[in-house]
Amino acid sequence: MRTRLRRLVVTAAALLTATTALPSATAQSGPSQASQASQQHPSHGGLSAVIRYTEYGIPHIVAKDYANLGFGSGWAQAADQVCVLADGFVTLRGDRSRWFGLTAETDFSLSDASDNLSSDLYFRGVRDNGTVERLIAQRAPQGPSKAVKDLMNGWAAGYNAWLKQNRVKDPACAGAAWVRPVTGLDVATRAYALAVLGGQGGFVDGITAAQPPSASTAATKSALPDASAAAKGARELFDISDMGSNAVAFNGSTTANGRGLLLGNPHYPWQGGRRFWQSQQTIPGELNVAGGSLLGSPTISIGYNANVAWSHTVSTGVPLSLHQLKLDPADPTTYLVDGVPERMTRRSVTVPVKDGTPVTRTQWWTRYGPVVLSPGGDLPLPWTTTTAYALNDPNAVNLRFYDTSLGFSKARSTADVLDSLGRHQGIPWVNTVAADSSGHSLFAQSQVLPRITNELAAACSTPLGKVLYPAAGVAVLDGSRTDCAIGNDPDAVAPGIFGPSRMPTLKDTPYVENSNDSAWLTNLDRPITGYERIFGPVRTAASPRTRGAVADVAALAAKGGLTVADLQRQQFANRSTSGALGAADAARACAALPGGTATGSAGTAVDVSQACGVLASWDRTMNSDSQGALLFARFWRQWLGAVPSAQRWKVPFSAADPVDTPNTLNTDAPGFAKALADAVTELRTAGIPLNARLGDHQYVVRKGQRLPVGGGTESLGVWNKIEPVWDTANGDYRDNAFGSSHIQAVGWDGSRCPVARTLLTYSQSSNPNSPHFADQTRLFSAEKWVRARFCEKDILSSPALRVIRVHG
Numbered sequence: 001m002r003t004r005l006r007r008l009v010v011t012a013a014a015l016l017t018a019t020t021a022l023p024s025a026t027a028q029s030g031p032s033q034a035s036q037a038s039q040q041h042p043s044h045g046g047l048s049a050v051i052r053y054t055e056y057g058i059p060h061i062v063a064k065d066y067a068n069l070g071f072g073s074g075w076a077q078a079a080d081q082v083c084v085l086a087d088g089f090v091t092l093r094g095d096r097s098r099w100f101g102l103t104a105e106t107d108f109s110l111s112d113a114s115d116n117l118s119s120d121l122y123f124r125g126v127r128d129n130g131t132v133e134r135l136i137a138q139r140a141p142q143g144p145s146k147a148v149k150d151l152m153n154g155w156a157a158g159y160n161a162w163l164k165q166n167r168v169k170d171p172a173c174a175g176a177a178w179v180r181p182v183t184g185l186d187v188a189t190r191a192y193a194l195a196v197l198g199g200q201g202g203f204v205d206g207i208t209a210a211q212p213p214s215a216s217t218a219a220t221k222s223a224l225p226d227a228s229a230a231a232k233g234a235r236e237l238f239d240i241s242d243m244g245s246n247a248v249a250f251n252g253s254t255t256a257n258g259r260g261l262l263l264g265n266p267h268y269p270w271q272g273g274r275r276f277w278q279s280q281q282t283i284p285g286e287l288n289v290a291g292g293s294l295l296g297s298p299t300i301s302i303g304y305n306a307n308v309a310w311s312h313t314v315s316t317g318v319p320l321s322l323h324q325l326k327l328d329p330a331d332p333t334t335y336l337v338d339g340v341p342e343r344m345t346r347r348s349v350t351v352p353v354k355d356g357t358p359v360t361r362t363q364w365w366t367r368y369g370p371v372v373l374s375p376g377g378d379l380p381l382p383w384t385t386t387t388a389y390a391l392n393d394p395n396a397v398n399l400r401f402y403d404t405s406l407g408f409s410k411a412r413s414t415a416d417v418l419d420s421l422g423r424h425q426g427i428p429w430v431n432t433v434a435a436d437s438s439g440h441s442l443f444a445q446s447q448v449l450p451r452i453t454n455e456l457a458a459a460c461s462t463p464l465g466k467v468l469y470p471a472a473g474v475a476v477l478d479g480s481r482t483d484c485a486i487g488n489d490p491d492a493v494a495p496g497i498f499g500p501s502r503m504p505t506l507k508d509t510p511y512v513e514n515s516n517d518s519a520w521l522t523n524l525d526r527p528i529t530g531y532e533r534i535f536g537p538v539r540t541a542a543s544p545r546t547r548g549a550v551a552d553v554a555a556l557a558a559k560g561g562l563t564v565a566d567l568q569r570q571q572f573a574n575r576s577t578s579g580a581l582g583a584a585d586a587a588r589a590c591a592a593l594p595g596g597t598a599t600g601s602a603g604t605a606v607d608v609s610q611a612c613g614v615l616a617s618w619d620r621t622m623n624s625d626s627q628g629a630l631l632f633a634r635f636w637r638q639w640l641g642a643v644p645s646a647q648r649w650k651v652p653f654s655a656a657d658p659v660d661t662p663n664t665l666n667t668d669a670p671g672f673a674k675a676l677a678d679a680v681t682e683l684r685t686a687g688i689p690l691n692a693r694l695g696d697h698q699y700v701v702r703k704g705q706r707l708p709v710g711g712g713t714e715s716l717g718v719w720n721k722i723e724p725v726w727d728t729a730n731g732d733y734r735d736n737a738f739g740s741s742h743i744q745a746v747g748w749d750g751s752r753c754p755v756a757r758t759l760l761t762y763s764q765s766s767n768p769n770s771p772h773f774a775d776q777t778r779l780f781s782a783e784k785w786v787r788a789r790f791c792e793k794d795i796l797s798s799p800a801l802r803v804i805r806v807h808g
Contacts, residue, residue: 047071047157047808054789054798056779057764057772060280060290066147069283070154070298071161074187075806077277078162080765080772081295083173085159088273088296090178092189094124098352099178102359109273110193112375113204120351121208121361122200123193128349132189135399141424141493144188148402151298152191153184161808170767190296191401195448198429199320199393206372206381206391210364212332213385224463225379227471233379234318234472243268243738245313245430246549246719248513248570252439254557259748260414260435263567264302264311266292267721268741270762276301276742278760280790281409289409290790292742292760299405302742304754306790307437308411309746312430313514316536318472319395319429321450321486322381323368323479324462325388332385333364338482344371366390368479380464390479392486394497395448400426408434414442414507421446422500425493431514437748443512443522445504445535448497450475451487452534460484473534504531510557515719517546521658524554539655541662544717548577551659552719564755567745570719572783574710577717579620579632582665586635587616589667590676600677608680611635614691622712622720624695624781631690633716635679640715642671686731698724698733700781702774707781709736745785756788 049063049072059076063069078085088110090096096106096116106119113119126132135143144152160181168174193201200207225233244267252258268274276292281300291303302311328334333344345365352358364371368390374381381389404427407420417434421427427447434442452475460483461469465476478484489499504519505528506512512522518536519528529538542550552570556562590598596609611631618628639648647669649662666672683690688697695708712718722739726732743759761780764772776786789795 047154047161049075049158049806051076051804051806052795053800053802053804054795055800056760056775056786057770058278058280058786058789060282060789060795062282062284065150065283065286067150067154069281069287070151070156071158071808072806073151073279073281073293073298074155074158074160075162076158076279077155077293077295078159079166080767080770081275081277082162082168082179082767083170084273084275084766085296086173086176086179088190089180089182089186091119091273092123092186092193094120094122094127094351095178096120097359098354101354102356107272109269110190111197111201111204113208117351117359118205118208121349121359121363122204123189124351125347125349125363126189126192129347131396132185132192132399135192135397136185136188138399141400141403144399145403145406148299148406149184151402151406152187155187155296155298156182156184157808158806161806169769171769172766187296187298188399191399194294195395195398195401195428196393198318199395200370200391203320203370203372203375203391206375207363207370208361210371210373210383210388211362212364213383224467227467230379230467231471233374234468234474243274243314244516244714244721245311246513246515246545246721247311247313247431247433248511248549248553248567249433249435249441249443250511250557250562251435251441251508254510254560254562255439255747256561256563257749258439259437259750260309260439260441261562261564261567261747262304262309262311262433262435262744263570264309264433264742264744264746265571265719265721266302266311266313266741266743267739269738270736270741271766275762275766276760278742278758278764287410290756290788291744297402297405299402300409301405302744303409304744304746304756305409305411306752306754307748308408308413308417308434309436309744309754309756310408310411310417310432310434311744312427312432314516315429315431315445315447316473316516316518317429317445317447317449318474318534319393319447319449320474321392321452322372322465322474322476323366323390323392324464324476325366325371325390326480327384327386327388329385332383332388335366335388336480337367338480342367366479368392369396379468389476392450392496394450394494395428397494398426398428398448400424400493401428402426412436413438414440417442418444418446418505418507421503422491423493425497425500431519433512433514435746437754440508441510441512442508443504443506443514443519445519445531446500447503449534451489451492451496451498452477453487453532456484456487457533469533473536475534498532502531504528504535511553513550513553515543515546515549517542521546521550524550524659539658541653542658543714544577544581545714545719545721547659548575548580548717549719551577564745564747564757567747568757568785571740571743571745572710572720574622574626574712574718574720576620576622576629576632576712578636578715579618579622579629581663582636583615583618583620583628583632585665585667586632586672586676587612589665589672590615593673598673598677600674600681602681606677606681608676610690611676611680622694622710622716622718624693624698624708624710626694627691629694629712630688630692630697631679631683633694633712634682635676636715638675638678638682639671642675643669683731688731697731700735700777702777703768705774707774707777709733709781710783711740740780751791753791753794754788756790757785758788759785
């Protein structure tokens with residue numbers, strides 16, 4: 001084994017040396033001679049890398065160290081995504097109002113700020129306060145390692161080199177003055193923004209709008225919400241609902257060759273700054289990993305190497321806490337802790353404005369974090385003369401995600417993955433699922449959460465917290481008492497968070513699976529319990545997607561003899577759990593309607609008789625050629641809106657049977673007939689036959705071509721989740737907001753080359769002029785995969801191989 005590894009390292013090193021010496025005509029084929037010259041003979045500098053492009057524009061980046069690897073990654077990302085990246089860096093500098101005006105919306109990729117001014121006030125505040133600089137300056141593991149610092153600085157240099165050496169051709173930003181060079185600090189700030197998405201980033205409007213009441217404002221008491229309203233309000237607090245995922249790892253007892261298997265299916269936005277981008281990163285003898293990186297990231301976020309594959313799913317853990325402040329009656333900017341006054345810290349932030357006067361606003365900070373207002377009306381968080389609320393976000397001191405990911409990239413086993421999770425504790429709001437070539441499986445909800453135990457919540461919750469914490473895991477603690485301070489774990493990397501030993505973890509079971517529900521149902525035969533409520537609920541009803549996924553995965557594990565091909569079939573099975581549970585009941589109730597009619601929202605009788613047969617004969621899948629899928633999807637949306645959740649099923653949820661309950665559609669509910677009538681009316685008004693094929697009306701348009709898309713929405717419970725945009729005026733699902741993104745099915749066959757099939761659903765480039773703007777989207781439409789090229793022999797044999805050297 002050592003001899004083989006050494007030979008591979010020597011081969012890779014020789015290739016690096018050889019390719020950097022390639023003459024221009026050999027090193028690159030494709031564009032114009034002028035383009036070749038600009039890429040082969042850029043301005044002189046100290047950093048360089050070799051990039052080998054294979055099919056679908058996937059770069060395989062080889063460099064001698066981390067700084068040079070970062071350089072190659074930054075260069076290659078800029079080549080594909082310069083406009084999206086540049087827009088994000090405008091956000092991170094707090095310059096959106098300067099370039100685009102005060103009131104325009106952001107793309108919500110780096111925070112939930114509702115407009116440019118709110119976004120700028122927050123990110124300029126982060127800059128002015130030197131927040132990220134202080135995190136970078138901390139010694140590892142609290143701060144980033146030297147390798148990660150080199151990657152970030154190298155990435156910035158590579159991005160800048162691409163800008164200097166190339167003319168931007170993407171119409172989204174060609175010639176734009178806001179496309180500017182960046183620094184390593186900009187790259188680190190992007191990591192910070194992603195880390196706080198579930199905390200401060202989800203509260204930007206509440207942070208920037210929080211201002212003390214006037215002296216004349218009377219003290220007020222807000223009515224407490226009930227548990228249902230509390231849960232709804234809490235979801236607004238932690239709203240990254242445009243992201244989710246499925247992931248499953250099988251151990252060797254279930255596979256054909258005794259080695260592990262992993263299927264990762266993250267659900268992320270198809271547009272904007274939270275897209276994935278594919279690459280392979282190689283430092284001979286040090287690192288060799290492939291997968292998807294979130295844009296602007298210098299490490300692989302979800303990926304695989306010769307020994308390990310991993311993916312992430314958005315977790316149920318709540319990465320924030322609220323602290324109710326008792327204010328000094330004489331000064332609403334002073335709060336009391338054990339009766340002792342403590343003044344809030346005032347931060348004044350000024351934002352330059354396009355064609356206007358700069359805007360200056362004040363933010364107020366406490367020992368717990370910023371003072372906030374509620375982002376929505378369902379959760380009362382007012383700042384009165386007696387009370388205010390502060391937000392604690394432990395990820396606001398977390399710049400450890402890249403080191404955690406780098407640990408995964410270098411891992412040789414799932415044990416190494418678990419070690420990286422515990423050593424760095426840099427995962428902000430996701431679970432980790434992994435498998436390895438030795439046949440091990442791993443699930444870990446190892447994320448950065450405030451160390452709030454059930455005991456602390458019971459002792460220190462305010463009246464609002466007593467409602468919120470059981471319902472949604474969001475703690476609201478009494479900020480006026482030091483005995484209510486968040487505790488510390490001795491094995492934690494940082495104070496105020498749970499240590500690795502407290503994380504819900506499951507190792508080496510036949511399968512581990514997560515579809516964004518709690519850790520409880522990771523394996524039906526080995527349910528995980530005993531964790532604190534802040535991690536998520538136990539013995540509660542699962543989503544339709546989780547129910548279908550766990551049922552499918554358990555059946556696959558029981559069948560055994562699994563291969564990568566089984567993972568590929570699971571990805572595109574497109575079974576609708578909601579359809580399997582409800583379509584037959586709906587068809588029978590439809591057939592029993594007197595005269596085959598139902599009354600819709602408009603109060604008129606609608607002939608729904610044809611719908612009965614269509615629903616009955618539907619195959620319960622969301623395949624592009626499925627007839628009846630569109631009708632059921634539109635009916636189901638109407639049904640969910642018309643019937644309260646407690647009235648939808650006749651057989652209620654049972655923790656003893658979490659996959660098969662609740663069941664039996666309550667078609668006696670008053671909203672059933674109306675939902676069916678409205679769905680039929682909607683399709684007929686748009687001129688769509690009730691038995692239309694799904695793909696004729698669920699598609700994306702790329703370069704004028706309709707590409708049918710299979711899969712279904714969250715409520716339909718489809719593994720291959722997509723959230724297409726319904727054109728209310730004209731009918732049809734046109735384009736896709738978010739859903740399946742960087743998909744990977746990975747196994748091993750005993751060689752050093754992993755058996756991997758991948759698919760980047762929205763393709764590598766956002767530039768409509770790029771040949772890689774829609775090539776993988778066409779594959780996704782046809783439910784086809786990319787055969788990954790990981791080993792040298794596979795890369796060098798690619799018929800699309802194009803090799804370039806890039807320098808600073």
